[in-house]
Each structure stands twice: as C-alpha cells, then as structure tokens.
Amino acid sequence: MKKTLKTISGFAMVTLLLMGACQEKPKESKDEEPMEETEVLVTPKQIISIDQADSLFVNYKRRRANSIQKFEMGLQDEGDKPFEPTQFVTFNLEVVKNYIAYVEQEAYKAGTTVDSLRLYLGNYGNTEKGWKKKRRNTVFIVPAAEAEDGYGGIYIGEDGKAKLIRNLFNGGQEGEPRQKASLLPSFNTSLYNGGSLILNRGDAGPPPFGDF
Structure with a gap:
C-alpha cells in the first residue's frame, strides 16, 4: 500500500512540474535583436502624374519620333526592316544602385562629392x-x-583627382565654342576609358505594349 502511495505521489509531482513548465513563457534569445522600423519616405516633389507622363510621351512621338523615323527611313537600304525610333531606355535597378555607389566612392577618393x-x-x-x-x-x-576650377561633368585624371570633362576641349570654359561637336576628344581614348564615370549600354x- 505504501509503495502504491509513493508511486501515486511521485506521478502527481511529475505532472505538476510538467504543467508548470508548459505555462512558462519562452525566454527571448539573447541573440535576437529588436526589429527596426522601416523608414517611411516622403513622396519626391519631382513625381509627376501618369497623365502628365502620357502627355510628354505623346508630345515626343509627334514632335520628335515621327521626324526621326521619316529621316531614318530615307537612309535605309531596300529590304531593311522599318526603322522604329527609340522611345525609352532601361537600366536595371541594381545597375543604377551600384553605379551611384561606385560614382560616390570614386569621387570621394578623387577629393570631391558628386551632387x-x-x-x-x-x-x-x-x-x-x-548591330541591333x-x-x-x-x-x-x-x-x-x-x-x-569649376563645376561640371567629371572624370578621374591620371593623378587620381577629379577633372572637368569640358577642360578636355579646346578653350575649356563652359559656353566657349568647340572645334569638334563631341563630348570627348578623339585622342588617346584609353586614358579616358580608365578614368570615365559615364554610364551607358542600357x-x-x-x-x-501597354505602358503608353
């Protein structure tokens, strides 16, 4: 009888301990960090409406794209596909993010800040x-x-400093006439490829179909 009572008492104690453990709240891990609140960004003032964007697109098509198409069609060889003017350029979002980070990094090393x-x-x-x-x-x-000595589009010179692109041209001052209608001179282009911060190839x- 005593053995039976001992067994029952032991079983009851174990049951109570288990019930107490189940009611305990799980302890927070020390490694867990509180979640940061996501910053709510204000709408940029430069945002335009879809109607405004559509108006810009239509104006470009009427006042520019149609003229470009007419001009290029007059230069095509017989049998070529009809020329379609470019109406948008796409850059992958990650490419743009990486480009901005790279430009800021290189400008900082060159002693300036891109704004x-x-x-x-x-x-x-x-x-x-x-070529397509x-x-x-x-x-x-x-x-x-x-x-x-001024402000403008930059590249990185051989000395590691930021240089003004316009100073590569004859004259060098903004607004002065240039001998060639080009952004960069035709000489020693390998130098400027090395220090260029210009993004293209979108x-x-x-x-x-369906945008505008």
Whole structure:
C-alpha cells in the first residue's frame, strides 16, 4: 500500500512540474535583436502624374519620333526592316544602385562629392553593320561635381583627382565654342576609358505594349 502511495505521489509531482513548465513563457534569445522600423519616405516633389507622363510621351512621338523615323527611313537600304525610333531606355535597378555607389566612392577618393547626374542624349550612328542598336538614340549618364576650377561633368585624371570633362576641349570654359561637336576628344581614348564615370549600354527600344 505504501509503495502504491509513493508511486501515486511521485506521478502527481511529475505532472505538476510538467504543467508548470508548459505555462512558462519562452525566454527571448539573447541573440535576437529588436526589429527596426522601416523608414517611411516622403513622396519626391519631382513625381509627376501618369497623365502628365502620357502627355510628354505623346508630345515626343509627334514632335520628335515621327521626324526621326521619316529621316531614318530615307537612309535605309531596300529590304531593311522599318526603322522604329527609340522611345525609352532601361537600366536595371541594381545597375543604377551600384553605379551611384561606385560614382560616390570614386569621387570621394578623387577629393570631391558628386551632387547630381546629367543625362545626355546620344545616337549610336551608322556603325557596326547588323548591330541591333545601329542608328538608334540612347542616353548616357555623367556625374557632376566641383573639380579643379569649376563645376561640371567629371572624370578621374591620371593623378587620381577629379577633372572637368569640358577642360578636355579646346578653350575649356563652359559656353566657349568647340572645334569638334563631341563630348570627348578623339585622342588617346584609353586614358579616358580608365578614368570615365559615364554610364551607358542600357536596353532601348519602342515602348513595351501597354505602358503608353
């Protein structure tokens, strides 16, 4: 009988201990860090409405794209596909993020701070026969900052310092006439490829169906 009572008492104690353990709240891990609140960004004042964007697109098509198409069709060889003017350029978001980070890094090492990006319009010209981007318009991005004796688009010189692109031209001062209608001179281009911070090679073409 005593043995039976001891067994029952032991079983009851174990049951109570288990029930107490189940009611305990799990302890927070010391390694767990409180979740940071995501910063809520204010809408940039430069955001435009979809209607405004559509108006810009239509204006470009009427006032520019149609004229470009007419001009290029007059230069096509017989049997070529109809020329379609470029109406947008796409850069992958990660490419843009990495580009901005890279430009900021290189400018800092060169002793300046990039505070804006200039989007230039360009054209690939009638080069590289059969290339899908031949004669198509494009954009390229130039970082701008204080450098040397003024402000403007920059590149990194051989001395590691930020230089003004415009000073590569004859004259060098903004607004002065240039002998050649080009952004960079034709001499020793390998130097400027090494110090260039200019982004290009985006995907371009007519607008995807359904955008505008």
